[in-house]
Amino acid sequence: MEEQESPFQASVKPGLTIGLVTLVLTYIAYFIDSSLLASAWFGLVALVVFFVLIIFFGKQYRSDLGxxxxxxxxxxxxxxxMIISGLVTLxxxxxxxxxxxxxxxxxxxxxxxxxxxxMMESFGQNPDDLAPEMLDEMKANAESNYTLTGQLKNFGFGLIAYAIIALxxxxxxxxRDKSLEF
Structure with a gap:
């Protein structure tokens, strides 16, 4: 009888593949126009590709399991x-x-x-009404997401999102195999 791969073993190749696809998209966007990396559209496209590939590889693994x-x-x-893909992307x-x-x-x-x-303006909030200290803090927070520490912290928070998405x-x-039910 042929031994089946564990979920860990089966997820290594898809994780590396998805991570590399995500990196290729990131680098293409960077070379076209680096501002794309901060756009919501790029994030949405990357998320759709991410979901489609995980479902594709998941269905492949399910068929491998019978x-x-x-x-x-x-x-x-x-x-x-997702963890392996996230590490490659990171x-x-x-x-x-x-x-x-x-x-x-x-x-x-x-x-x-x-x-x-x-976005604040589109919701009717005038940014000029905010205190300068608050605007400075918002800017610092936005910039900190792209620092090494910010990237590592975001990956840590991403693990929580990965768990929810994995559910x-x-x-x-x-x-389920309904033929096994009595």
Missing amino acids: GFMSFGTAFNFSFIT VGQILLYHVIDPSLPQVLGELSFEAGLN ILAAILKK
């Missing part, structure tokens, strides 16, 4: 795949932000700050 997968197995596969972004273009974090921080102000993906990917 067409059925428990919720727990689907959760483990999805979560581990390393690639650290290289981009701190080795290839060290001025990029400040540029992206400023763009994020401006996007936040524009959703597990519900999509699970499939």
Whole structure:
């Protein structure tokens, strides 16, 4: 009898693949126009690609298991795949932000700050009504997301998001063998 891969073993290759695809998208966006990296549209496209690839690889793994997968197995596969993908992306972004273009974090921080102000205006809040100290704090927070510490902190918070997303993906990917029910 052929031994099946554990969710951890099965998630390594998809995790690396998704991480590399995400990095390729990031670097393409950077070379086209670095301001794309701070746009909501780029984030949305990356998120859709991320979900589609995890579901694709999850269905492949489920078929490798004989067409059925428990919720727990689907959760483990999805979560581990996202962690591996996140680590690959993190390393690639650290290289981009701190080795290839060290001025990029400040540029992206400023763009994020401006996007936040524009969002406030679209909700009817006038940024001029805010205290200068509050605006300075908002700008510093926006810029800190692109520092090495900010990236590591965001990855840590991302683990919580990965767990929630993995729960959703597990519900999509699970499939019970109804012939085994009595």
